Amino acid sequence: MLDHTPKECIERKAIVINPAKTCQPLGATYAALGIHNCLPHSHGSQGCQMYFRSHLSRHFREPVEASTSSFTEGSAVFGGGSNLKTAINNVFAIYNPDIMAIHTTCLSETIGDDIPTYIAEAKIPEGKFVIHANTPSYVGSHIVGFSNMTKGMVKYLSVNSNQPNGKLNIIPGFVNPGDMREIKRMLKSMGAEFIMFPDTSGVLDAPLTSNYNIFPEGGTRVEDIIDAGNSIATLALGSFASADSAFELKKKCKVPARTLLTPIGINATDDFLVAASRFTGKEVSMELEEERGQVIDIMADLHQHYHGKKVALFGDPDILIGLTAFLLELGMIPKYVLTGTPGEAFEKEVCPMLEEAGVDGKVKAAGDLFALHQWIKNEPVDLLMGTTYGKYIARAEDIPLVRVGFPIMDRGVHSYLPIVGYRGAMRLVEMISNTLLDRVDRDALDEDMELIM
């Protein structure tokens, strides 16, 4: 497995090998799916949208419907305006969404297609919306694409109509529907009123009833995104995927913005609940406090199984920052933390966390899994945490893998269950300790097998 990866690291400036990121439009598609009755639309070659749909479907095991401008060589030369106008006509005539969310691709960005002009010239049925985001694939990553599309929602839709709604805006970031549900559950438990956008719960974890609808029940209502301009404040969960949209809302509608870590682990969840409580005036519920106590209880009871273990982590920046914080809370050693998404901000945020904990680790933005593998070859770890792609390194180096993040394409159910909040923390402890214990069992001599651990 991965036999051609040498231990010796050669500095690479050009080739990316085994990426830990993908392109912006995938994130834009995912964000757009978090609006109720929305059809994401990719302005580029049809292969792009085929790839996003397939990839998202493999992770969520759900239908992912999205349209495309289906560029030909002619449109690449003469511009995609006519394709987009045809597409807008067809989308509303055939699928009849409330809103169409257009993102660009490397193709349409390279030729400089002016989407706002095309939208202005298109025939949009009364009462329907068309929004767009520029998502050039040669900048950033899928996380930036998610951020840009969410920002597009604010730019096109949110309005401050001087009618304060008493609600708190939540931008959850590129997390699973299971996480979005958990964030909403926590807020509901406090009795706080909120608007979460985007919200893919009910869209990408919809039930099987045999009554198929191209637009499932879930997703943020367009009127709620409009009303987000009247909210008390915005909590952006995760600086990479959510902060820009919160600031856009502040700029456009004067809604105060606050960026927090993705609420993974104890302190980050505490911070989220404290902020939610302060802005809404609602107290953190006894139910949540009880859950918190349960997690602390579990951490005290199980620490001997994971404390001091070295971990290599890879994935998307907001989730990694949250996970790094939580691993430190667990007494584990986040030895390597690597994201494919570029941005110095990542290293600036994670390095001090490791320094403060006295961890001699490596942190890298714009990295790839080939580099991570080489680090592990040079100084091994006890556990790998990351996406499905990690299984090849895990096998090559014989280290256990905890699957977390996006995408997970070789296991099911993960997208329904949270890693955020105290419930998510509980789940992470279970996954980490079970994985390590399964390994202990696997490696134990017959005489060392333990009934009770």
Next chain:
Amino acid sequence: MKDKIIMKEELGKILDKYPAAAFKGRKGHTLIVDQCLAPQEMVADTRTIPGIITERGCTYAGCKGVVVGPLKDTIAITHGPIGCGYYSWLTRRNKARKNEGEDQNFLAYCFSTDMQEADIVFGGEKKLRAAITEVVEIFHPKTIMICATCPVGLIGDDINAVAVWAEKELGVQTIAFNCEGYKGVSQSAGHHIANNGLFKHIMGTGDAPKKEFSINILGEYNIGGDGWEIERLLKIIGYNIISIMSGDGTVERLRSAHKADLNLVQCHRSINYVAEMLREKHGTDWIKVNFLGIESTIQSLRDTAKYFNDPGLIERTEELIEAELLAIGPKMEKYIEICKGKTAALFVGGSRANHFQGLFKELGMETVLAGFEFAHRDDYEGREVIPTIKANADNKNIENLVVERDEKSYRLILSEERYAQLSKEMSLNYFAGMIKVMNDGTVVVDDINHYEMESFMKLLKPDVFGSGIKEKYVIHKMGTFSKQLHSYDYSGPFAGFKGAVIFARDIAMGLTTPAWKLIKPKWKTEPMLEGNYIEEVG
């Protein structure tokens, strides 16, 4: 099957929902099979209508994803932003292993130049050259393939010049594929571009020793290990397999492809170009085979043996068929018991919607709808229509190699009489297309889209829908089982005799898994009389 007149009316109703222009664009892509009207003409290989939720991919996907990608001993560098390389990394299940004497298998790796904004503005050739240099230093590949993505063509990066440079400066044969996604109308153009590149630069450069009964297996991608199963059967009979294009294939073996006596074509759509070019240049005949389904497998094995007309081969073929049938014994029966009388709809690629119909038939299931994502008219109607296919703006810009006969290697194995005889008995240098094998009143849809799929599901109510990942969960949400026939739902092999049993097991399992019966909660199916409850509680 419903009456074909009723079916035609129903089809009309489905298409009527389209706006005028979209209606015009879609109407010729669907037909109700009516063998009285044969030959029925299909519209295929035309542009997808913008705004339609198409299931199609792009030229890059056809070139890098399908044909070039499975070659394990080469490094395929995707020149472009990160997405294209990333999405085509390990997603197609073209299995590969290091066989004896093979020291390189790069399939678990993804290589991309990850173009950034500056590369788009100032050109990406410099980065591509640096990427190739780094790859050569780290991996020492024997060959490198450069696969272009959309922006490469737009900004005018000359990847062919970079390939020439790499060969000269680094001593590694490098081939450039101008497979930008916007070219053509689907993956199909990418197959053609890949065929051209490999034919031009690789095939004919090798010198494998001459052995009797030498064949190439073309258009077999070893999804779920299909290729390995086919190879196992052919080797037992005594064929010398020179190369496989391209599942578990190597560039080094492909070099001697011209040495084969016969080419077996599994996927006609993606590989017929190479089969035809090998024939034109070296005289090698090809036969259309199908190793999916027991009857088709038997037929393919017999046709191949018959081509060589060697008593030993023919005898070993019959022995193998007997042994394989004996080995599977009655294993199919319990699955047939579950499947028989049920119906299937198939929407896959450019060949599989055809290949799997026989397999379903062996399970007692009729295929009520079949269609291809990126096929051409010949895949529907047979190769006889090729001369009548009109050139258009999209297919004209894909290079059609002009191949000349190589007098040194050109040889015809069959005498004129034997050729004429065999042409009547098998698909010799010929493919009959899909429509001819389908029953009256069944539906053929080219380039199906989400709306049409939903409509046909409601109309035909098939028990199984065989398709891909994008369609699978839509079908499941409707309460119907869907089997992925691209990735086999991570099962397989489905080819050959043993594969047929695995397929039968999978279909039976999918039809009978208890989940389908649990969809309706009890409170929606059982009377909920409040009075009873009060009584009990009281």
